Amino acid sequence: MEHGEAASLGRYFSCQLKENPSYYFATQLDCEELITNIFWANARMIIDYSHFGDVITFNTTYSTNRDSRPLGVFLGLNHHRETVVFGGALLYDETIESFVWLFESFFEAVSEKKPITIFTNQYAAMSAAIKVVMPKTYHALCSWHMWQNAKKHLGHLLKNESQFNDDFLRCIYEYDGEDEFLTAWNEMLDKYNFRENKWLIDLFKLKEKWAQAYVKRTFTAGMKTTQLSESFNADLKDCLHTDLNIVEFFTHFETVVNQERDKELEAKYNSRHKFPRLKLKSSPMLNQVATMYTPTLFDLFQTKVEEVMTLSILEHNASQTHSYVVGVFNQYGKYEVMWNPLDETLSCSCKKFKSFGVLCRHGLKVLDVLDIKLIPNRYIMKRWRRDAKDGSGKNCTTHNIKPDTQLEYVD
Known part of the structure; x- marks a missing residue:
């Protein structure tokens, strides 16, 4: 920092603490007692993390000053699928040590609550720090940045072999089954004679972090990239x-943070004053969730209900647990849905509910066949509901947090 900036920063943080004692900041010093890394999170960020910190994105691709020091921002999605900010950092460098300090500072601010999933770019130092600080968190790689890296390493092939684009992207996004993915990947390597390509060999070693067949196994709230970071x-x-x-x-x-919060307030206002438009007004299921889901989630769910009409039950095996094979007649793609009538549990091989938190069209098809008109409550995830933020303002698990009252919504 330039002369006097550390004192200015100290005064700034002191003012923030006076306005709200729940403001959190941390600084890391070097051997000469000079500030190297800074992390901060205000009370609203901490509260938002307690509600929506299940999936976060983080990258340091944006530099803010003349020395090109990296800015890192922890972001997520709220119940309206709008961007929400959980904290920020100014870093001196992008070493393992700096990332470890940053992640530890972040989790200290939020009472050590770790996310289910974190999306980042393909940084070796960041990956190593994640293993140290949050070993149980699923680390997913941003598929968009992976595609950008592919352009750098395979640019000549992308230009000369237009079909390679489609084959490569299908390996990332389309194959739900592990066997399907492995077969398609090996066929792609043979087709373009890429068995010895080092970049693809190294990328394959990380397949559990980017291929749909593996990513679908954990909760991602529908994220696949760090696009939230890019937009912010x-x-x-x-x-x-x-x-x-x-x-x-x-x-x-x-x-900029307040601009993002304004979007949430606008979405909240609209959800209170505009009833969703039901395409099937007599549907008990749509009427059930119309006032429970936020409008954005309701629209997504209503689309899935419409898609039920395109599906068929291709196989049915009735025993203690009912098994259904669901798909589109004469088209590729079959999914197994299991229904247990004893405890009213539903599961599908597509794992949409596990990864997104909303029932898939295959599960909805089985409910329709069983003449079940309402969704069991366990399949309406609170993090997507209008009342997702109802409850006391607690910092994840422990102490009370005082929100910024100037940002509270008033009817």
Whole structure:
């Protein structure tokens, strides 16, 4: 930092603590007692993390000052599928040590609550730090950045073999089954004579972090990329320039965070004053969730209900647990749905509910065949409901957090 900036930063943090004692910040010093890394999270960020910190994205691709020091922002999705900010960091470098310190500081702020899944770019140092600090968290790689890396390493093939694009992207997104994915991957390597390509060999070693066949096994809230980070960085770029002093940077950062919160308040207002348009007004199931899901989630769910009409029960095996094979007649793609009438549990091989938190069209087809008109409550995940943020303002598991009352919604 330039001379005097550390003192300015200290005064800024002191003012934040006076306004709200729940504000959290941490600084890391080097051997000469100079500030190297900074992490901060205000009360609203901490509260939002307690509700929506199950899946987060983090990257450090955006630099904010003349020395090109990286800015890192922890982001997620709220119940309206709008971007929510959980904390920010200014880092001196991108070493394992810096990332370990940052992640530990972040989790100290949120009472050590770890996410289910974290999406990042393909950084070896960050990956190593994640293994140290959150070993039980599923680490997924951003598929968009992976595709950008493919352009760098396989550019000549992408230009000359247009079909390779489709084959490669299908390996990332389309194959639900592990055997299907492995077969398609090996066929792709043979087709383009890429058995010895080092980049693809190394990428395959990380397949559990990016291939749909593996990613679907954990909760991702529908995320596949760090696009939230890219969008947030784009918003930051509109109000930042490299010669800002440290306090000006924090002021502008707060402005962008508040803009994201304004989007949530607008979505909340609309959800209270606009009833969703039901395409099947007599449907008990749509009427059931219309006032439970946020409008965005209701629209997604209603689309799945419409898609039920295209599906067929291809096989049915009735025993203690009912097994159904569901698919589109004469088309590729079959999924096994299991229904247990004793405890009213439903599962599908597509694992959509496990990864997204909303019942899939295959499961809805089986409920329709069974003449079950309402969704069992266990399959309406609270994190997608209108009342997802109802409850006391607690920092994840322990102490009470005082929110910023200036940002509270008023009817």
